[in-house]
Each structure stands twice: as structure tokens, then as C-alpha cells.
Amino acid sequence: MRQTEHIDTWSGILVYLEYHHQQLSNVSKELIGEAVKLAKKSSQSVYGIAVGKAPDILRKELEDYPFREVFLCEIQEDFRAAVWEEIMSKCIGYLRPSIVLIGGTQEGRCLAPRVAVAFQTGLTADCTALEINEQGELIQIRPAFGGNLMARIVTPETRPQIATVRPGVMEAAEKSADAAVSFYKGVAISRSDAITIQKIIALEASEDITKEELLIVGGRGVREKADLQMLEELAYLLGGKLAGSRALVEKGWIMPSRQIGLSGHTVRPKCMITCGVSGTVQFMAGMRAAKNIIAVNSDPGAPIFSIAHYPICQDIYEVVPELIRMLKVTIQCHYPARYFL
Secondary structure (H helix, E strand, O other): OOOOOOHHHOOOEEEEOOEEOOEEOHHHHHHHHHHHHHHHHHOOOEEEEEEEOOHHHHHHHHOOOOOOEEEEEEOOOOOOHHHHHHHHHHHHHHHOOOEEEEEOOHHHHHHHHHHHHHOOOOEEEEEOEEEEOOOOOEEEEEEEOOOOEEEEEOOOOOOOEEEEEOOOOOOOOOOOOOOOOEEEEOOOOOOOOOOOOOOOOOOOOOOOHHHOOEEEEEOOOOOOHHHHHHHHHHHHHHOOEEEEOHHHHHOOOOOHHHEEOOOOEOOOOOEEEEEOOOOOHHHHHOOOOOOOEEEEOOOOOOHHHHOOOEEEOOOHHHHHHHHHHHHHHHHHHHOHHHHHO
16 A cells, blocks of 8 residues: 555554453553553544454443544454454555554554555554654654664654554553543455464463562572572562562573563562562563662662662662561561461
């Protein structure tokens, strides 16, 4: 789809609204929030598109967000990239949005490149931040060269500007009581593809550290695998979960599902206590948005101290046992029956 019109004729921000099991995904809510911020800075409107079975289930929730228009495209098929791309392309061709935001999920990573190719435009994958300049160009920020620098990428000559965004890095949108959203039904598309889905099997839900409000994070400073029990106990006493850096995953001490960083998960808990984590660029890119960071490390030059709200330059084998002891004393005073019977 070769572009023949000037880029100034493209305006608006389109958000791909991914949903599963009748629930709008968290990353979609985050994209709505980011789209609203970008729209305020550039005086543009925000649009949404949901594709799949029974998208009407989202209507009640979406009408509380500050969209101008939302397109609900119903199709009685499970996700197939070719079909979804055709629907998205029709919607983009109609709206001509300057920006298209898609979640960096398995579905989004499959869909976004196809849409970019259809419009012969650029795509930046796995963005961790977005900005917009005075020319209306979307500044797409993402780690590069193994996370050693943050690249700032623009698409100056073609539209739309397409970006996928890592889940968990943006603030979720706030609902608005005075939102006035127009909803439109999309046209169904029927096509025959070489791939036929015979059966869909739901996987058991795995642990998800991205939803935890408190995380205890172990790093290279943990000497032995058995020492993780100390951090597990601290996490239990504080009502949180244990996570780790890539170093612990590579040693086989924790599961990859608990890893934080570019090759793991992006988290934004209310509180995070890092224990023996030096703070590589890759690790910090995955937890920079934590509300309160308490860093315990015996190395005064540890990079993690540059972003920690409460840096503690001391050995974790002195700090953590003392924290556990004090917490047990507190619990014994307030809940003796629960803890000691």
C-alpha cells in the first residue's frame, strides 16, 4: 500500500485493543493511558480498535475512556495474523492515524510487522518510553546494543508511525466520567488460509510477578542457592514475592518466570527491595518504574544506587537477617496466635 498523500494529512492515535476471556488486557489499558498523554501534547484524537469474537463485551468498559471513536470488529475466528492485518489495514486506511500503538505481546508482535509492511512504514518494537516532538513525530525509545544505550527512533517520512510497547512500562489509563465515545461496528472478513486451527488448549496460569505490589529481588550477591530461602522468608513476612536478576536464572536458581529485565519481565511494584543486585542497564530497564526502590549492596559503586530511593551500602547477609528478626518481633506482638501456634 504505497503512500501518495503528504504525512500532514495523517492525524490521530489508534490503539489496538487486545482482549482475552472477555477482559481488556492490561497492556491495552496502558496504551490508552499513553495515547491520551501523547494526544494532549499534540492536539490529536484517540481512537481504538478491537478485533475478535464478541468485541461488544468491551463496550461498557471502553465508554469510560477518552476515545473519540472505537471500532468493534467482530469475526468468528481465533487470532490469525493475515486476517487481523487485513482488518487493521482497512481501519487505518479509513482513519489515516499518524500513530498506531500495539502491545508488545505475542499477538501484537505477530500483527504489527504485517501492518507496517502493508503501509511500507517503520516499526519500532518493544518500546519502553514514547515522546512526541513539535513536528508531530513520535519518538520511540527502546534499549539497543544489549541494553547498553537507549535508542531514540523516529519515522520522519512515512505514516502511520507504528510502535509496540512492552507490557508493564506505562501507566494504565484513568477512566473519565464525562467521556463521550462513538462506537462503530466493523465489517466481517471471510477468507481461506492454508492454516486451520483444529483445537485450542488453555494453558494453566503461571506465576506473574508483574502484578505484585512488593518484590524481593536477589542478584549476583547471593552466594548459595540455599540462601534464597532467606529472601523467600523476607518476601513472605512482607506479603510479597521473590524475583531475581538474570544472573540467578543463568545459574538455575530461579525460574525464568521470575526474572526482571530486558530478557525477563518489566515490573512496576509499589515497593521493591533488591538484595545483592548490582544493577545492569538491562536489569534497570525492567524495574525503573517501581514506586519505591530499596537497594542493599555492599559495593558503594553499584549502579543500582543511582536510581534507588533508599540505598543501603551494607552486606545483605547482615541486613536481611536483621529485617527478618525485626519483622518476626513485630508480628509476635500483634499476631501471636497466627505466627506461633
